[in-house]
Amino acid sequence: MTMQTGAAPKFQPGERVRVDSRPALGHCRAPLFIRGQTGTVVTVHGTFRDPERLAYHQPGLPPQNLYKIRFKQTDLWLDYTGSPNDELEVDVYENWLLPATN
Amino acid sequence: MSQKKNELRSTAPDNTVHDVGGLDFGNVDMQEHDLAFWERRVDAMIVILANNRGAFKIDAMRRVIESYGEQQYDATTYYEKWCRALRNLLVEQGVISRDELAAKLAESRETMRSASRDVSGDDVPWNEGVWNEETNNS
Numbered sequence: 290m291t292m293q294t295g296a297a298p299k300f301q302p303g304e305r306v307r308v309d310s311r312p313a314l315g316h317c318r319a320p321l322f323i324r325g326q327t328g329t330v331v332t333v334h335g336t337f338r339d340p341e342r343l344a345y346h347q348p349g350l351p352p353q354n355l356y357k358i359r360f361k362q363t364d365l366w367l368d369y370t371g372s373p374n375d376e377l378e379v380d381v382y383e384n385w386l387l388p389a390t391n
Numbered sequence: 392m393s394q395k396k397n398e399l400r401s402t403a404p405d406n407t408v409h410d411v412g413g414l415d416f417g418n419v420d421m422q423e424h425d426l427a428f429w430e431r432r433v434d435a436m437i438v439i440l441a442n443n444r445g446a447f448k449i450d451a452m453r454r455v456i457e458s459y460g461e462q463q464y465d466a467t468t469y470y471e472k473w474c475r476a477l478r479n480l481l482v483e484q485g486v487i488s489r490d491e492l493a494a495k496l497a498e499s500r501e502t503m504r505s506a507s508r509d510v511s512g513d514d515v516p517w518n519e520g521v522w523n524e525e526t527n528n529s
Contacts, residue, residue, distance in 0.1 A: 316454040344454035
């Protein structure tokens with residue numbers, strides 16, 4: 290995975306974002322357990338060719354911004370039994386992210 | 392919209408055989424183990440063939456591995472999955488043909504049989520999910 294020159298990021302660290310809940314069509318880089326969930330941008334990693342296109346031998350352009358998103362574990366799992374302060378960080382591409390609605 | 396743990400993969404809305412985050416599979420086996428020579432070979436071939444100027448990207452390998460049925464996915468080992476992906480992608484990209492591969496496999500089986508080695512006659516399934524540019528224009 291090599292960083293590419295691409296568009297400026299839509300979201301900045303500290304911003305609240307929601308992961309789209311659309312179904313995956315083929316190779317998908319947003320795991321089920323975060324889809325539809327709201328988290329906070331921690332880091333903007335930069336832009337990379339879209340792996341969901343590279344998976345089908347396409348160039349994966351334009352490059353997508355990739356973010357580290359932090360979720361609360363109690364948001365992700367109904368029956369979470371760990372500390373209410375536990376968090377989980379997942380790398381998510383921009384084409385899966387929407388502005389948070391709450 | 393929180394989810395319950397232990398949701399069965401078959402109840403998920405799309406093809407998610409590999410997407411098992413949060414499901415309970417018991418403890419991870421942390422013991423180190425030696426790799427077989429064929430596993431090292433598969434690893435080396437993938438590293439070479441999935442580089443920037445190679446035959447495919449590592450994301451394509453993931454896509455092929457994710458196209459397993461649940462039963463096959465759980466019954467195959469890590470490098471068995473890599474090996475099948477390698478085969479499917481080399482054919483998909485036209486580097487080798489199915490006929491060439493079948494001929495070479497038959498030759499290797501014969502060589503091993505004449506050396507009194509145990510040889511499986513089973514072919515690893517290609518899977519319903521082999522991607523084809525004409526039929527998958529998404």
